[in-house]
Amino acid sequence: MGQSPSPQVPTPQVPAARGPVPQIPVVILAGFLGSGKTTLLNHLLHRSGGSRIGAIVNDFGAIEIDAMAVAGALGDSTVSLGNGCLCCAVDPGELDVYLARLARPETGTDVIVIEASGLAEPQELVRMLLASDLTGIVYGGLVEVVDAAEFDATRARHPEIDRHLGLADLVVVNKLDRADDAERVLALVGSLTDRAAVVPATYGRVDPAFLFDCRPAEERIGQLSFDDLHDHTDDGGPDDTDGAGPHDGGGAHGHGHPGHLHAAYDSLSYVSDVPLDPRRLMRFLDSRPEGLYRIKGYVDFGPYDPRNRYLVHAVGRFLRFYPEPWPPGADRLTQLVLIGTGIDTPALTGELRECAHHAPHADEHGMWGVLRYVQDPDEPDPGTETAETETAETETAEPEA
Numbered sequence: 001m002g003q004s005p006s007p008q009v010p011t012p013q014v015p016a017a018r019g020p021v022p023q024i025p026v027v028i029l030a031g032f033l034g035s036g037k038t039t040l041l042n043h044l045l046h047r048s049g050g051s052r053i054g055a056i057v058n059d060f061g062a063i064e065i066d067a068m069a070v071a072g073a074l075g076d077s078t079v080s081l082g083n084g085c086l087c088c089a090v091d092p093g094e095l096d097v098y099l100a101r102l103a104r105p106e107t108g109t110d111v112i113v114i115e116a117s118g119l120a121e122p123q124e125l126v127r128m129l130l131a132s133d134l135t136g137i138v139y140g141g142l143v144e145v146v147d148a149a150e151f152d153a154t155r156a157r158h159p160e161i162d163r164h165l166g167l168a169d170l171v172v173v174n175k176l177d178r179a180d181d182a183e184r185v186l187a188l189v190g191s192l193t194d195r196a197a198v199v200p201a202t203y204g205r206v207d208p209a210f211l212f213d214c215r216p217a218e219e220r221i222g223q224l225s226f227d228d229l230h231d232h233t234d235d236g237g238p239d240d241t242d243g244a245g246p247h248d249g250g251g252a253h254g255h256g257h258p259g260h261l262h263a264a265y266d267s268l269s270y271v272s273d274v275p276l277d278p279r280r281l282m283r284f285l286d287s288r289p290e291g292l293y294r295i296k297g298y299v300d301f302g303p304y305d306p307r308n309r310y311l312v313h314a315v316g317r318f319l320r321f322y323p324e325p326w327p328p329g330a331d332r333l334t335q336l337v338l339i340g341t342g343i344d345t346p347a348l349t350g351e352l353r354e355c356a357h358h359a360p361h362a363d364e365h366g367m368w369g370v371l372r373y374v375q376d377p378d379e380p381d382p383g384t385e386t387a388e389t390e391t392a393e394t395e396t397a398e399p400e401a
């Protein structure tokens with residue numbers, strides 16, 4: 001990958017032979033809010049054969065939900081750059097620190113994947129990588145993930161999406177199971193790209209070979225562990241957001257960057273150790289404002305289901321809950337990130353506070369509304385895909401819808 005960049009960005013240099021220093025390709029995984037980037041990254045992490053992937057996850061909200069979902073699948077084998085778009089809110093030097101850490105020869109990293117936030121400017125990310133003077137890495141291409149079901153609506157709101165596709169080296173047209181007219185969307189995306197490969201997918205299941213050269217599975221040495229990544233002499237990682245109590249974690253991401261996708265978006269982070277009442281939460285979700293495009297995080301329903309936390313994903317009008325057992329020792333917290341345009345973040349915070357459930361008991365039918373949105377048995381759990389539950393990689397050749 002990375003052989004056919006658009007003329008709008010500088011051409012990545014094919015690395016000259018530099019003796020023993022390996023050139024690790026760095027692939028940027030971008031795409032609009034909720035298109036399926038984390039799902040695709042999790043798929044790669046589980047399906048990369050013998051290749052070791054270093055993942056850098058950039059969350060837009062103050063709580064690193066994506067990083068948790070990826071790390072949850074592999075036992076903390078990611079580094080995360082939270083609270084703002086990598087394209088401008090994060091100090092570019094910080095990215096280099098993480099890249100250098102992942103590129104250390106002793107980590108055995110074969111490829112680095114940067115999952116950009118859903119509002120990042122891919123062109124800026126490509127420039128940041130090409131400007132990096134780290135010797136161990138080389139720009140490995142831009143992958144754009146498209147939500148086939150939301151594509152028309154997203155383009156109508158954000159015409160700049162066309163420009164992003166024009167920069168891509170690979171476009172994964174995801175969520176074909178939800179698209180009524182998959183062939184039309186695939187053809188449209190193809191017409192907007194500049195020589196990029198266009199790959200249809202469901203739940204991000206693409207052959208990893210589209211993104212990087214894979215080692216044979218028998219060479220597998222396992223993905224990176226947290227210790228491989230963490231430099232114990234330097235506690236340079238971003239702060240964790242673990243305080244209980246609701247707080248506004250965003251609102252200023254876009255200011256000063258007119259023209260960037262995120263300029264019009266605000267985010268709100270809600271953290272609380274008081275469980276949520278399922279009926280009240282469903283009322284909140286059913287009446288969510290049009291501009292509130294993305295919600296993700298974990299919900300504690302307290303006595304309604306003491307054994308499980310509920311991963312929640314809303315993308316546009318799409319809503320799903322994914323119950324999963326509380327990890328041993330985990331704090332019983334609700335942690336949500338809400339991202340939207342024209343949203344009243346203090347009012348939304350107030351509404352979420354009003355969803356709190358203080359009573360020690362649950363009423364019998366309280367969870368019904370939530371359970372209507374629990375995933376179909378056929379859907380993979382985000383972040384818990386396993387080789388056993390996965391279908392053959394060759395399926396990416398055929399759209400499923």
Ligand SMILES: Nc1nc2c(ncn2[C@@H]2O[C@H](COP(=O)(O)OP(=O)(O)OP(=O)(O)O)[C@@H](O)[C@H]2O)c(=O)[nH]1
Pocket residue numbers: 031032033034035036037038039040066117118119174175176177178201202203204294296313315320382
């Ligand atoms: N029906 C369907 N749902 C999908 C597919 N791929 C992903 N999803 C669901 O879409 C939701 C969002 O997926 P993510 O992978 O978190 O999307 P993302 O692009 O990482 O989201 P942001 O980081 O917020 O931009 C989750 O509920 C996924 O399970 C798909 O092919 N079909």
